Amino acid sequence: MTEKIRILIVDDEVKFLDSIARRLEMRDFDVSKASNGEDALKLVRQKTFDLALLDLKMPGIDGQQVLRKLKSDHPYIEVIILTGHGSIDSAVECTKLGAIGYLPKPYELDPLIQKLKEAYKERVTKIFEKDVDRMERIQQICMGNSPLGILRALHDLENEGK
Amino acid sequence: MPPSNDSTAVPVEIDRSGRYREVQRKTLVRLLLIYWLPLILITGYFAFQFNAVQIQTNRLRMQSIAENQAQMLNLFLRERVNKLVNLIDDPRFIIPPEREDMKTYFLDLQKNSSAYIDISFFDPSGVQTTYVGPFLSLQGHDYSGEEWYQSLKESHANFIITDDYLGFRQKPHFTIAVSRTFNTQFYVLRATLDPIEIYRHISTGFDSEAIHLSIVNAKGFNQIVSPQKGVLLEASSIIPPRNPATGIAWTTIKGKEIAYAYSWLQEMDWAIIVQWEDQKGFLMFIRTNLTTIFLIALFHLIVFIVIQIRAKKLVNIQWEQDQTQLQLQHAAKLVSVGELAAGIAHEINNPLAIVCSESGLMKDLLDPQFGEKPSEEEMTYHLDNIREAAFRCRDITRNLLDFVRTSDTKFAFYDLHAIIDEVVERWVSRKMALANIEIRKKYFEKMPPIRTDKNRLQQVLLNIITNAKDAVTDRGWITIQTNFQDDQVIISIADSGRGMSPDEMEKIFLPFYTTKEVGKGTGLGLPVSYGIIKNLGGKITVESKRGKGSKFTIVLPQPLIDTKMN
Secondary structure, eight states: OOSOEEEEEEOSOHHHHHHHHHHHHHTTEEEEEESSHHHHHHHHHHSOOSEEEEOSOOSSSOHHHHHHHHHHHOTTOEEEEEESSOOHHHHHHHHHTTOSEEEESSOOHHHHHHHHHHHHHHHHHHHHHHHHHHHHHHHHHHSSOOHHHHHHHHHHHHHHTO | OOOOOOTTSOSSOOOSTHHHHHHHHHHHHHHHHHHHHHHHHHHHHHHHHHHHHHHHHHHHHHHHHHHHHHHHHHHHHHHHHHHHHHHHHOTTOOSSOOHHHHHHHHHHHHHHOTTEEEEEEEOTTSBEEEEESSOGGGTTOBOTTSHHHHHHHHOSSSEEEOOOBOTTTTSOBEEEEEEEEETTEEEEEEEEEOHHHHHHHHHTTSOTTTEEEEEEETTOBEEEEOTTTOOTTSBOSOOOOSSSSEEEEEEEETTEEEEEEEEEOSSSSEEEEEEEOOOOHHHHHHHHTHHHHHHHHHHHHHHHHHHHHHHHHHHHHHHHHHHHHHHHHHHHHHHHHHHHHHHHHHHHHHHHHHHHHHHHHHHHHHOGGGTOOOOHHHHHHHHHHHHHHHHHHHHHHHHHHHHOOOTTOOOEEEOHHHHHHHHIIIIIHHHHHHTTOEEEEEOOTTOOOEEEOHHHHHHHHHHHHHHHHHHOOSSOEEEEEEEEETTEEEEEEEEOSOOOOHHHHHHTTSTTOOOSOTTTOOSOHHHHHHHHHHHTTOEEEEEEETTTEEEEEEEEEOOHHHHHHO
């Protein structure tokens, strides 16, 4: 294993944040911590993340707003909501906004790892599907186009993924 | 077992008697003002108008009576004159007449009118030569010096009608005399008439009680008058004006202004006077409009009943609306309790998550597979975090329990009055004495032992008595009264404090509502009391009026079945 899974944890309870981060680090995750929405969005701009664990009720920018922003700017980050203020309404709302999972506090480690696994699988699948899609498009581009046209199309395709 | 909670029951029933009776009274007064006042004004106006018209009508009627009677008397007198003239001018009249003939003439005249007293004939020297009538002594009397005789002799006319006078017979009468010149000799035929008989003649057909007829001469002496109401030849209190010859006039008798109708006769200087009594406006109105008045009274009665019913209905509608509102508020309160519970659960989840997470981490640290070697300080740090989170949980649940202490009710039999006395002696009596508040106890003497939770009930009593104390300012009183009826214990705590408005009354059982200064009240005393009493199977009601004080009543059922179970 050369590279760890990068995960962002956002929660305003600092003690909770520290302990869950430590436990995930012991399980070979690359963990970044943010105790509010502003810090979380700042971190996302600096570093690429695979997964995010997000609390809903926070001072300042609340969880739902962070979720909306994350999914629109970085569609390949899979977000799991971890909150003590859960309700069916907010779960439905978060799913609509693109969260892949919704866990209540207090959490149990095994289901959390299970959820993280599913989320990471989802992310890998999506990226893979995107690659397959690209291959197909490359094949299409290469058929029946002038060499210069092929060159230009491939260049566009490459830039698209960035 | 305490009875199950009935969520649709209304906890605070508004006392119907006080506030609603006032609303009912106000509505009634308002409606009465709208319906009755105009009705009374209109009735009064019509009575006044009717009265004025009636008086006017009466006056016109009296004037017409005066004119008619004057006319009648004119005709009557002229006829008397004509009869005498016809008699003396008749060629068959022998001068001087025989006594027997005179008798025949007299009887003939009396057939027409009973007013004739006598008839007589005068020779040229003025001596009454022939007399027929009751005063036979007058026969042979010389009348040449009499005023009427002189006047007739000097007059151009051939007749004279005199005013009343006493004459030789010393009895009021008046004379009609006619003259005839025969062979240059002056002869006179005369008749005397009785004024009382004339009065009878002109007053027939009237109610002499209500209408008073009299005749005066130009000098204002009674000429013809009702024997009951005046004396002949006496000065009358009324002298009618000369111009116009007929009409309505006013005079003052004994300081009272009265109206009368009058009419001067054409034949002579006599005036007929008609007096009447104007009846009092309302009496006359009532007498003449009995049916109308009955109908108006009936109408008023119906209006009154309709107003009563309407006012009652309005109050009922108001009461129902208030009840509905109260039920809605109760429902809202239940919702707020639900929200409170959800909020508390969420608050607990956060420290709980810390406990789980920290303990999980400690387990991981000790797990050989991770190869960690935690120091003692590190482990203590995590344990402290767990403790801190647990205390957070404890604080939240303690608050919750304070709000709804229903978890551990312990029922036993107690002496209710001892429970109350303990509260008063231990917690409130000193404060009351300092604040100059008198505590009055009205205990029900035959109070049986009651089954309840002593501590909870004391908590409620303390809450309510403390509230009462805070509401009473100085030199007030708090009355604690107990009663036992229909298997129910009733405890009422009334104070002479400032009372509450209906708005305040609706909110007092809601959590966190307080009228006290910040820091003095938690807004939880009454909600907690409400919860406790409900848990004990009873109910709290409140009556209050701004400025009059408040009264809280606790009803605790003591069903026999519970006693057996114990």
